[in-house]
Amino acid sequence: MSTTAATPAKPRLKTSAMIASFADPGQKTAPAPFGHALVKAAQENEKIVGLTADLGKYTDMHIFAQAYPERFFQMGMAEQLLFGAAAGMAQTGLVPFASTYSVFAARRAYDFLCLDAAEPNLNVNIVGGLPGLTTGYGPSHQATEDMAIFRGMPNLTIVDPCDSVDIEQAVPQLAASEGPTYLRLLRGNVPTVLDEYGYTFELGKAKVLRGGADVVFVSSGLMTMRALQAAKDLAAHNVDVAVVHTPTIKPFDAETVLAEVNTDRLVVTLENHTVIGGLFETVAAEVVKAGLGKRIVPVALPDEFLHAGALPTLHERYGLSVDRIIATVLGELEV
Amino acid sequence: MTLTTSIHSPETTESRRERVEAAAYRIRHYGLNMGEVQGQGYVGQALGAADMFAAVYADQLRHRPEDPEWEGRDRFLLSTGHYAIGHYAALAEAGIVPVEELDTYGSDDSRLPMSGMSTYTPGMEISGGSLGHGLTIAVGTALGLRYQGSEARVFNFLSDGELDEGSTWEAAMGASHHQLGNLTAMVDINALQADGKTDSVLRTEPVADKWAACGWFVQRVDGNDMGALLAAFDAAAAQAGPEGKPSVILCDTKVGRGVPLLENREKAHFMRIEEHEWQLCREQLTAGYEGETK
Incomplete structure (x- = not known):
């Protein structure tokens, strides 16, 4: 039987693979910014150690493990042990960074982070991969409610970085800050965006990245990248958009955000998270506390278990894509 | 016989046992006093585990009462937060907490809350209470101490109910995988938990086989037999080191031990004692102790 006839290649489909990039084609990126930033921080602080729960390769912790094998501790697929052990290490004076996926950090091992690290206010730094909708793998791995879960934990600092610049600058500040922290990790080839805005990350601070007369975007995480692109594109519609980036979700920089919100402009919050309990509700609570009586339009994931699928498909479906953001804004302005 | 493993001046096996039994007696006495102030509490557990606390604080632990945070100290991690009543008694016996402060147990603004918390009490290394945490923290503490070159040992007190x-078991596997020879777990097997026996x-037996299967050095003793307890701690210490098998001492104990009135009462996680019974309990405790030591 002849086997010389080549099987025609199947058309390449968009998939729901666990590991996917949300970088736009041709976008400037940096490889494994968290892993390299941790190595750099560890060069200056010998107390820094790294732990993971069988997800070193998928949280960029492997970069640290290769650089400092004696300072890296593999805990196995055991997230409760991961957080308890990180707390035990912090009690001996070390500064642990412990990585897993955000779903396991928030849903599975909450009690251990809460009581072992947060109650004694230990310097335990949790690094959560696949926050929000950054995988098309389905609800088992999509941590769409991680901030909602974690915001109620006293003492915990929550950071939702936009890009490689945020991550590189946040890591040493997380190590230096007292108390536990949670970093919503962006891994692999991470877009580099904020270098064009004269920006520096300051723990606990929001930053106005650009001004605009018609609309104010208040955004965190990768949605700041989308917000900046949407702001550029909206200029073609004669809509002038300001962007305020709030990488620290808790403690929240209400002063900076309220100063921007308290105008006649349309206010839109943008987050890679369910509309329940994340950035939108954080901003809304501050607006109500200040008595501003201001309407806010949320761009956020719906209060649903999300579909499996390719990330671009899902970001479009659930309203996180630049095109959907533009449509939302134009609809609100009835342009 | 002269002991080489004791941290105290050379003493005979007999005098060592008597010294630690005297500490256990005082811990039980303090436990009853604390229970009376509250009118309730985990007195049954304090009495049952008093010998374990005494063996640790009067014999095993290297620490400095005047400096509870001394860097070189051995760590004792109380996973079962509700055993704090026994732990506070041991801290008083060890000179870390003033004996008179025990009267504040469980009261508003006390440093001695019903459930042990590191943020409240000197010498309390962790905040227990949510069961199943202690051994995970102990793994990190043992790893952290070893990584920093410390020779300090880590003791974790847990209970049989906590084995649910x-x-x-994540921590049991982790300790074995990382060869934490500086870690000793002690399990109070009083065969009782919140909802009953x-x-x-939830059947936990065969307990010893489970720990052995996880790669631990396992001993099972009568946890109210001080001679047996100390021998087990010696055997654990003899094979302790920066690397090696972690060690577990499974201690079968009797709730209410040392006070016949309570030993024979229907066993309950939270033991009720009438107001007039506290003095009777103390008298029975003292009579039993003096009878044994005569």
């Missing part, structure tokens, strides 16, 4: 928690709530 899966995290305990352990074997009716």
Whole structure:
């Protein structure tokens, strides 16, 4: 039987693979910014150690493990042990960074982070991969409610970085800050965006990245990248958009955000998270506390278990894509 | 016989046992006093585990009472937060907490809350209470101390009910995998948990086989037999080191031990004692102790 006839290649489909990039084609990126930033921080602080729960390769912790094998501790697929052990290490004076996926950090091992690290206010730094909708793998791995879960934990600092610049600058500040922290990790080839805005990350601070007369975007995480692109594109519609980036979700920089919100402009919050309990509700609570009586339009994931699928498909479906953001804004302005 | 493993000046096996039994007697006495102030509490557990606390604080632990945070100290991690009543008694016996402060147990603004918390009490290394945490923290403490070149040992007190928690077994595997020879777990097997007898709530036996299967050096003793307890601690210490098998001492104990009135009462996680019974309990405790030591 002849086997010389080549099987025609199947058309390449968009998939729901666990590991996917949300970088736009041709976008400037940096490889494994968290892993390299941790190595750099560890060069200056010998107390820094790294732990993971069988997800070193998928949280960029492997970069640290290769650089400092004696300072890296593999805990196995055991997230409760991961957080308890990180707390035990912090009690001996070390500064642990412990990585897993955000779903396991928030849903599975909450009690251990809460009581072992947060109650004694230990310097335990949790690094959560696949926050929000950054995988098309389905609800088992999509941590769409991680901030909602974690915001109620006293003492915990929550950071939702936009890009490689945020991550590189946040890591040493997380190590230096007292108390536990949670970093919503962006891994692999991470877009580099904020270098064009004269920006520096300051723990606990929001930053106005650009001004605009018609609309104010208040955004965190990768949605700041989308917000900046949407702001550029909206200029073609004669809509002038300001962007305020709030990488620290808790403690929240209400002063900076309220100063921007308290105008006649349309206010839109943008987050890679369910509309329940994340950035939108954080901003809304501050607006109500200040008595501003201001309407806010949320761009956020719906209060649903999300579909499996390719990330671009899902970001479009659930309203996180630049095109959907533009449509939302134009609809609100009835342009 | 002269002991080489004791941290105290050379003493005979007999005098050592008597010294630690005297500490256990005082711990039980303090436990009863604390229970009376509250009118309730985990007195049964304090009495049952008093010998374990005494063996640790009067014999095993290298620490400095005047400096509870001394860097070189051995760590004692109380996973079962509700055993704090016994732990506070041991801290008083060890000179870390003033004896008179025990009267504040469980009261508003006390440093001695009902459930042990590191943020409240000197010498309390962790905040227990949510069961199944202690051994996970102990793994990190042992790893952290070893990584920093410390020779300090880590002791974790847990209970048989706590063996229901899966995290305990995550930690048991982790300790073995990382060869934490500087870690000793002690399990109070009083066969009782919140909803009833352990074997009716969730069967944990064969307990020794489970620990052995996880790669631990396992000993099982009568946890109210001081001679047996000290021998087990010696055997654990003899094979302790920066690397090696972690060690577990499974201690079968009797709730209410040392006070016949309570030993024979229907066993309950939270033991009720009438107001007029506290003095009777103390008298029975003292009579029993003096009878044994005569």
